[in-house]
Amino acid sequence: AVSTAPPVTSTVETQELRRLGPLADLVIQRLLVGDLVAASKFGTGKPIDDPVREQQVLDAVRAQAGPLGLDPEATVRFFQDQITANKIVQRGLFDRWTRHPGQAPTTRPDLNLIRQRLDELATRLLTELVSTKDIRKPGIACQVRLLVAQQVGAAQHRLDRLHRQALDTGVASIC
Numbered sequence: 001a002v003s004t005a006p007p008v009t010s011t012v013e014t015q016e017l018r019r020l021g022p023l024a025d026l027v028i029q030r031l032l033v034g035d036l037v038a039a040s041k042f043g044t045g046k047p048i049d050d051p052v053r054e055q056q057v058l059d060a061v062r063a064q065a066g067p068l069g070l071d072p073e074a075t076v077r078f079f080q081d082q083i084t085a086n087k088i089v090q091r092g093l094f095d096r097w098t099r100h101p102g103q104a105p106t107t108r109p110d111l112n113l114i115r116q117r118l119d120e121l122a123t124r125l126l127t128e129l130v131s132t133k134d135i136r137k138p139g140i141a142c143q144v145r146l147l148v149a150q151q152v153g154a155a156q157h158r159l160d161r162l163h164r165q166a167l168d169t170g171v172a173s174i175c
């Protein structure tokens with residue numbers, strides 16, 4: 001008879017290997033919002049860098065980290081990486097749209113609404129940092145899980161070179 005039950009150990013191991021999946025997915029969601037930010041700024045003369053807004057983002061996560069049981073400075077570093085990743089996407093798209101104006105967006109999304117989305121993602125990222133805290137200690141186990149999460153996420157979202165490069169930066173401090 002053909003067995004229809006999945007091999008239990010491999011299922012458990014697969015689930016284990018995917019434990020950083022939700023965190024990697026949120027990192028990807030945040031850098032994909034970079035496409036919207038770029039579309040909101042491109043052609044307006046508005047600079048990609050907004051140091052005042054960056055400080056607000058970092059102050060907010062620093063304040064939330066401690067009460068959640070996260071190290072405030074490590075959390076700030078993680079979000080600095082998310083901002084850097086976002087700017088990699090924005091710069092890459094500005095460059096692409098300048099060289100190929102036909103690919104430039106034709107509608108301009110509202111930056112304030114986009115920032116609300118980034119704030120929501122920050123809350124979800126913090127929650128996921130908390131629930132993965134025990135498996136993010138530096139070491140090969142974390143690196144293997146991260147590699148799996150990053151590859152699966154990049155494939156699921158069909159990320160191009162630019163967004164994969166940004167993802168490398170976004171996940172740099174996870175382990």
Ligand SMILES: O=C(O)C(=O)C[C@]1(C(=O)O)C=C[C@@H](O)C=C1
Binds near residue numbers: 037050053082084087
């Ligand atoms: O809010 C913006 O204007 C963005 O460009 C997004 C973002 C971020 O990732 O949070 C990135 C770059 C800016 O310097 C500030 C913030």
